[in-house]
Amino acid sequence: IKVLCTKTYMGVRAREEFFMYYNTPVTSLHLPNRSCKAYREVINKVPYYMVKVAKNEYIGCGGKSLEKNFTHVTYTLSLQSEPQAIGNIIRDPVIKLDFTCIFPFIRTVSLPFPVEPISSEAMVRVDELDATIQMMLYTDHSYTTAFSSAPTVELGDQVYVEITVTEPADFFLLRINDCWATQSQQANASEGLVHxxxxxxxxxxDTVAFHSLSEGESGLNGQSSTIHYSFAMFPSPSGAPAYLLISPHCSPFLSYLFSLFSLSIAIVSQSHISHI
Structure with a gap:
């Protein structure tokens, strides 16, 4: 028996011989909504009985209420057989297969200090799903050359940031919810500069701007798996040293394309920048 969890559908399949042992024809197999029926498919010369449910069919086919906690969200369905009655007698058992897909909801990761190169990655594995998120700083608006060490940025110069889902490609949509800068590498620091x-x-x-990924491709927040944005380096607060080490942090969220609502992975990353 194999549970199928993908970005477009969820499902389950089992060898035909399993159902034949219990005298269960494919025509008697269905989800809680009887109109969502199983079918027979041969894969690598092996016959299976299987069912697939697209994202917009989950509720209609009898999907259970979504269960979620701080880390995961769970989708659950049941494939069951119709009782095969002979007169008033049912000799064969009724089969019921509960199958579940679990997807990541929230993950947090911070960039280590010191930073070489300036990037952050988080890998989340749930069953067969991996998600890798990366944050990097680039030298200019072309986003072709990333810094390989902590840069010194002068007051007023633009800082170019890229946050992207590197794996799986074209599977999630990114939205940057919050970004801020502190003098500490701790994202939740409250002492000193918090900008x-x-x-x-x-x-x-006022200097924050989002940038298009390429000609004709939207750079709007939340419409791609990669976000490009920039801001101008700001002055040191009164009394701070001339060279100030700051740590920008961002909290991007991932929307999983299969979900009926937004699933999220949060990543808090910092890249260390000093300025005059």
């Missing part, structure tokens, strides 16, 4: 760049997806710093 907000984005809040709830909207710029709180």
């Amino acid at each position: 907000s760049l984005l809040l709830n997806g909207c710029a709180t710093d």
Whole structure:
């Protein structure tokens, strides 16, 4: 028996011989909604009985209420057989296969200090699903050359940031919810400089701008698996040293394309920048 969890559907399949042992024809197999029926398919010369449910059919086919906690969200369906009655007698057992797909909901990762190169990755594995998220700094608006060590950025110069889902490609949509900068490498630091760049997806710093990924491809927040944005380096607070080490942090969220609502993976990353 194999459970199928993909970005477009979920399902289950089992060898035909399993059902034949219990005298269960494929025509008697269905999901809780009897109109969602199983079918026979031969894969590598092996016959299977299977069922697949597209994302917009999950509720209609009798999917159970979504279960979620702080880390995962769970989809559950049941493949069951119709009782095969002979007169008033049912001799063969009724088969019921509960199958579940579990997807990541929230993950948090921070970039180590010191940074070489300036990037952050998080890998999440749930059953057969891996998600790798990376954050990097680039030298200019072309986003072709990434910094390989912590750069020194002068006051007023633009800082170019890329956050992307590297694996799996074209599977998630990224949305940057919050970005901020602190003097500490700890994302939740409250002492010293705390400068907000984005809040709830909207710029709180007038110099923040999102950039298109390529000609004709939207650079809007939440419409791609890669986000390019920039901000201008800001002055040190009164009394701070001339060279100030700052740590930008971002909390991007991932929307899983199969979900009926937004599933999220959060990653908090920092890249260390010093400026005059």
